Amino acid sequence: MEKTEALRTTGRFGARRIAIIGMLSAVSIILGLSGYGFIPLPTAKATIMHIPVIIGAILEGPVVGGMIGLIFGLFSIVQSLTTPNILSFAFINPLVSVLPRVxxxxxxxxxxKWAWGRHEGIRIAIGAALGSLTNTFGVLTMIYILYAAEFAGARGISLDAAAKVIYGIALVNGVPEAIISMAVSVPVILAIKRRYRH
Structure with missing residues (x-):
């Protein structure tokens, strides 16, 4: 058990780990390109593109999760360059698009790993929720720190209102994204873990 845990937290890449990184990164990119990675809500769009990162991390450790997040972040830069939108100026910066995704x-x-309790499903749900919120709040916090004035100008609001709008978006998007992440990640990870045991 200790040997397995050590392998999960180090950078050793076997064929299975490389395959998982490639497969889950491809899923994330396909979700983005197809449009299925965005779920329309009454006031915004929630993304599920980060869920493969969460699944890979909980199954194979932080190095694998970080690598999938890196590819997700790099894809965000490419997408911002090829299909620009009102906030593309921010997502071209790796501190906005890559760091939070890693x-x-x-x-x-x-x-x-550190969540209290013996119930595997609850621990996965907590990890998925906080991983999801890391994406939402991480990206928007970096936009606020680095581009508050540009964000305000793009939105046609005052600089004083930028923080309220940015963190309003974080709450509106972050809560449903966290719920969706839990709903998808828990059954998928439990099913794969059961398969691993056989």
């Missing part, structure tokens, strides 16, 4: 996997894994 941290999704790290957060999800360690929260899952």
């Amino acid at each position: 941290l999704i996997g790290v957060t999800a894994y360690y929260v899952y």
Whole structure:
């Protein structure tokens, strides 16, 4: 058990780990390109593109999760360059588009690992929720720190209102994204873990 745990937290890449990184990264990119990675809500769009990062991290450790998050973040930069929108100026910066996505996997894994309780499903749910919130609040916090004035100008609001609008978006998007992440991640991870045991 200790040897397995050590392998999950180090950077050793076997064929299975490389395959998982490639497969889950591809799922995330396909969700983005197809439009299925966005769920329309009454006031915004919730994303599920970070869920493969959470699944990979909890199953295979923070290094694998971080690698999938890295590819997700790099894809965000490419998408911002090829299909620009009102906030593309921010997402071209890796501190906005890449760093928070790498941290999704790290957060999800360690929260899952250290979560209190013996029930596996609850620990996965907590890890998935906080991994999801790392994405939402991480991206929007970096936009606020680095581009508050530009964000305000793009939205046609005052600089004083930028924080309220940014964190309003974080709450409106973050809560449903966390719920969806839990709803998807728990059954998928439990099913794969059961398969691993056989």
